[in-house]
Amino acid sequence: MTSVFIVYFSQSGCTEQLAQACAAGISQQPGAHATLYPIRGERILNGRFRDPALFRALANADAIIFGTPTFMGGPAAQFKAFADASSENWEQQHWRDKLAAGFTVGGSFNGEQGSTLQSLITLACQHGMLWVGMDMPFSYTDKSINRLGVQYGSSAHAPEGTVHAQDLATVRHLGSRVARLAAQQVIARQCAQATDS
Template sequence: MKTIALVYYSGSGATHDMAEAVAQGAKTQPDIQVIRYRISGEDIQNGRFNDPDLFASLQHADAILFGSPTYMGGPAAQFKAFADASSESWSEQGWRNKLAAGFTVGGSQGGEQDSTLNYLLILAMQHGMLWVGMDMPSGYHDKRINPMGRQLGASGHTPEGALSEADLKTASHLGQRVATLLLSQFAAEKSPVAEIA
């Protein structure tokens, strides 16, 4: 059994809907368990994210997918608080070689959502994780999936307050892709961090 953890913040509920679509996509593969961690304001005390149980459980996940709405050209402060608090996991390289991916939602089609996905990518790289992007050129001719043509991760927009069916299919595809890679021989074996001579 492989475990995929979804760690995300959702203000309006749209990022939560995207996380649910990611989970549904992942569960189309056999022997996949999905664990959801929705960050809340109560997790942040005096500006610092505090949930040691979450970080303990993330050590055992095979993949971690990060999600945040795009606010003012970047991730939400609530998600950033979680990312900042992950420094202990970083110092121990506890997430090294785990698969990682990201998803975001914005109010417009552009809205600097790439900045949020880039932030999530850099967070994963800091942890020595292996980033999984999209694997489709769709969006150019076929608008039923990945209509914005982003390859860094899944993104959606909510001009009417809800995600489109195409955005939800894109998120589902990302979840399915991560699960498929976990079940293949592609995932890196856990190996010790190389010593510097």
């Protein structure tokens, strides 16, 4: 079983739509299981995110996908509270060598969603994770995905509260890709352990 967590914050429901589509993509891969974790305000006390059980679960996941809307050119404060709280696990590097990926959504075609994805990449690198970006060019061969031409991760445009179908297809593809690569990583680890013993 390949375990992929999707940790995300959604205010208007658009990031939730992306998270659900990402989970559907993960489920397309045999033996892969997606766990959705929506960040809720009640988990943030005095500006600090608290959920020790989540961090224990993430330490055992094979991959973590981060999701947040883009607010004022970066991740939502609620997601940032989670990211800041992850620093308590940073020294132990519990996420080292896990796969990471991310998605975001904005109300305009380019409201600095790339800056948000860069923030997610930086978070992953701080933890020693391996970032998975997109693997298709700007809709050259398949016009149904990656209409915005973003390679860092999945970016969506939802000006009226509904995510565009092509953006949902793109994040579904990303989820499937992460699950497939995570499964390959699990097999490689098992083979290495068998060789060592």
